[in-house]
């Protein structure tokens with residue numbers, strides 16, 4: 001398998017602190033209302049407590065990216081060397097196909113540019129041997145950069161509850177599930 | 187231009203801010219998109235500065251700031267610090283927005299009528315003229331400056347910001363609001379038990395085999411410590427979290443206990459009794475290094491049973507026995523005593539009970555162990571900015587005045603002193619103080635309307651003041667209740683130095699960008715006022731009239747600091763933060779305690795002399811005065827009233843909520859996301875409700891925050907100024923029973 005970078009979200013370590021999300025904004029200064037990385041609390045049906053277990057998600061850098069497939073002007077590329085799905089905003093005509101088609105809601109509409117944009121895995125940082133801004137920021141190392149071409153830990157899963165199962169796209173993000181403490185309550 | 191744009195990274199640069207000068211004309215819309223074409227990140231394109239978060243947070247992060255064309259582009263954590271390890275928290279990463287926030291106070295402004303919002307811009311000179319004339323008027327009419335009050339706390343803990351106190355001293359003897367809302371009951375408790383508040387290096391928590399986090403929520407309030415707890419857990423330690431709320435930290439523990447609020451003392455004593463019965467007391471510690479253990483043991487045998495503790499706390503006896511035994515047999519074992527659990531009328535007594543539990547198991551003075559609360563070991567600065575001389579002939583207060591938290595003025599022998607009033611009863615103090623009355627108030631590094639208690643009373647009190655001057659970055663509610671607001675610099679615009687009360691790293695704060703708009707540092711504001719005072723009345727202010735922030739920062743260093751941190755001088759810190767050279771990561775490792783007996787004192791006569799029990803006995807909590815207990819702890823998106831108002835933060839945290847148990851809600855006909863009104867004898871607050879069993883049925887929870895423009899949300903509408911049991915001994919005034927509040931709720 002060729003190199004394919006991916007985010008690993010260890011939800012046992014993740015404390016839902018939103019540091020990753022804000023680190024992204026700190027680095028790219030998205031305009032108001034545009035969020036590339038979001039931290040989603042799991043509902044009580046999935047993890048039996050509100051707002052205490054989270055999925056930190058941005059673009060999944062899919063093996064077969066729907067965004068790329070539907071773009072009429074080839075504004076998307078998937079990098080040969082590491083599988084990063086890059087959106088080239090200067091080519092984008094703002095048709096919104098990618099925004100409508102990505103089942104993970106990763107591409108966002110920038111109302112000022114009138115074009116789409118999304119997480120491109122900080123490839124300009126990767127090229128300088130730095131970690132993505134969100135990964136570097138995560139205080140618990142719950143968010144990591146991994147290469148799917150290398151051997152994975154056995155506890156990693158691809159489709160946890162609450163995360164859309166889109167086998168055709170084969171999204172790259174991997175997850176480790178959270179545990180519940182023993183609870184002694186009144 | 188187009189071709190140049192192609193080579194820019196995707197990072198959006200802040201347009202039009204190439205250097206100072208242009209700053210005053212900045213448009214509100216600062217951020218413009220670049221292009222998606224990305225060149226590799228090149229650190230050489232940036233000037234990198236060292237900054238430090240000064241926000242009264244455990245973590246006091248060391249920050250690296252990337253500046254280009256005089257504009258702060260982004261921040262990250264300093265990789266040199268093993269504590270922050272290259273990261274910040276969600277608040278820290280929002281800093282890039284803070285200096286450029288369109289909501290900043292940009293110029294000195296005068297409000298024509300408080301709360302009218304009719305602000306007009308004035309020059310620094312005009313503002314200083316108004317203020318100086320008022321000060322001189324007070325002095326003339328009262329014969330002293332005691333009518334000038336100053337309230338300041340932890341909005342900025344950069345050491346040079348003690349120049350605010352310095353400014354007051356340089357004017358004469360004034361009225362000071364002393365004490366601290368945060369942690370005084372626990373400070374006193376640890377001083378009685380051990381002779382100081384001194385905690386282990388948090389990084390050594392990885393060595394613990396058993397960790398109890400008691401009334402702290404590091405997942406939100408000390409994110410960097412969380413990784414050490416998680417590492418301890420990975421190495422096999424058991425993590426128990428005790429909190430009335432199922433917090434994010436609790437969600438990551440092995441065991442979560444939800445006791446009745448304020449029953450912590452009973453729980454700790456119940457555990458202590460069981461350890462005693464099981465013969466698991468550490469004999470060496472209690473015999474060689476402690477004073478009064480036998481009396482404590484007698485007290486336990488006579489007055490405490492595990493069943494009693496279970497009844498008081500709501501935690502089953504079997505559970506108490508199990509955790510007590512595990513704790514006593516794990517080696518080392520530690521308890522992190524949070525600031526939440528001592529914000530009660532019995533808070534100090536509870537902390538003493540928990541200290542005793544750690545001590546009797548021999549975990550004090552041990553690496554990976556410890557009764558961790560806080561420390562001021564690395565705060566040995568000169569406080570040059572703080573310690574200023576009063577003008578010749580100043581008249582002040584005669585009599586006993588309380589010393590503030592840091593007790594910086596030592597034993598100066600003078601005929602006069604400042605007059606001190608309790609910071610935790612700000613409203614009452616303003617209303618009650620006579621001869622002379624407080625007529626003018628100077629507010630800095632603090633947002634009393636966001637943080638002080640009994641907001642309705644505070645407004646009444648402020649309305650009796652003849653002039654209120656507030657130094658701030660944003661138009662918050664305190665500013666709304668002021669006559670004059672002076673714009674103050676953010677951390678990126680000033681020089682200072684920062685230490686932590688939790689970890690052992692020291693960070694320099696460099697001036698990374700020129701102050702925006704017309705902002706001045708607190709020291710520069712002092713200099714400007716001094717200049718005007720001396721113009722109008724020569725000799726009326728001793729503070730220099732010109733101040734070089736960097737020089738004043740340098741003046742805070744001394745040989746003790748150099749030796750402690752292994753640096754030659756402050757410039758070494760420009761290469762990165764430094765950690766104190768510790769003989770051991772354990773506090774009290776040499777078993778030489780600061781108590782009168784030199785030992786750990788289970789029995790403290792000093793404590794008894796201050797009006798408490800000599801032994802860490804159980805103390806009843808405050809009696810309920812309404813249907814639900816109301817908790818108003820910290821949110822993860824802010825520290826007190828800071829950060830939540832930033833537009834960047836609002837992307838992730840749009841509005842305040844009241845959290846309530848579904849069963850309790852059902853009884854009130856309240857459903858999820860209803861608008862509700864929470865009310866009590868103090869006042870009321872409306873917000874949307876979220877139903878969750880993270881809180882107990884008898885609790886309501888609202889996170890404290892200030893949401894900025896267009897929001898009147900304020901939890902201080904619901905919190906009274908009832909005092910905690912302890913705090914007067916070391917902090918100058920007792921703490922506040924912030925979590926001993928009660929309220930009712932209904933659909934709005």
Ligand code: SF4
Pocket residue numbers: 058059060061062065066067068085102103104105106107118169171
């Ligand atoms: S997650 Fe969406 S935007 Fe990202 S690669 Fe897959 S389809 Fe494209």
Ligand code: SF4
Pocket residue numbers: 013014015016017018019020021039054056137138139140141142143
């Ligand atoms: S920074 Fe890490 S711990 Fe915090 S929300 Fe993101 S992934 Fe979770």
Ligand code: SF4
Pocket residue numbers: 239240241243244245246247274275276277278279408409410825
């Ligand atoms: S608020 Fe605390 S954790 Fe966040 S940057 Fe400041 S010191 Fe660090």
